[in-house]
Amino acid sequence: MRVQLSLAGIGVLLAVCSASAQDQAPKLTQKLPVADATQQAQLQNKVIWIDVRTKEEYDSGHLPGAVHIPYEQITDKISQVTQDKNAVIQLYCRSGRRSGIALESLQAAGFSKVSNAGAYDTLKAQIP
Numbered sequence: 001m002r003v004q005l006s007l008a009g010i011g012v013l014l015a016v017c018s019a020s021a022q023d024q025a026p027k028l029t030q031k032l033p034v035a036d037a038t039q040q041a042q043l044q045n046k047v048i049w050i051d052v053r054t055k056e057e058y059d060s061g062h063l064p065g066a067v068h069i070p071y072e073q074i075t076d077k078i079s080q081v082t083q084d085k086n087a088v089i090q091l092y093c094r095s096g097r098r099s100g101i102a103l104e105s106l107q108a109a110g111f112s113k114v115s116n117a118g119a120y121d122t123l124k125a126q127i128p
Contacts, residue, residue, distance in 0.1 A: 047088045048081055050074070052102045053120065057094065063123060071098040075105050085110045092117040 051062045052071035062068065069077045071093065082089075089111060091099035096118040106114045117123060 047090055049090050049092070049117075050081070050102070051120070052091055052093045052098050057120075061124070062120070063092070063127070066092075069102075071102040071105075074102040075109050078106065078109070078111070086113055087111070089114045090117040091115065092120050092123055094121075095119050 049063055049066040051058050051066045051068050052074060053062075053068075054070060055068065058066075058068040067081050069081070089106065091102050091106075091114065093099040093102075096116055099116045099118065103114050103116045
């Protein structure tokens with residue numbers, strides 16, 4: 001009986017130590033589908049997705065959580081979304097052309113972490 005109790009006690013101790021070691025282990029980053037990445041980033045306030053298409057295009061479908069700012073209004077309205085010039089911003093449109101123009105406008109306004117994510121249909125296809 002003592003042997004069984006000792007083994008059980010060791011098992012519990014190992015389980016506790018293993019769980020705390022997992023909590024302290026560095027978390028590996030992984031590439032997430034756009035929907036998961038968008039949701040996770042919004043929860044962590046790390047990435048801002050901006051749809052720079054027309055209102056009609058945005059209303060017909062957009063990435064979950066994406067903010068709508070038409071590309072020609074991006075510098076006038078970006079402050080409604082963020083004033084942090086180091087905010088991570090992902091832009092997209094129908095083909096990537098308008099998001100490229102918006103990218104240049106935001107960079108000229110001093111935003112340093114802006115990316116052109118490209119075409120909506122390509123991004124949408126990554127959502128499960």
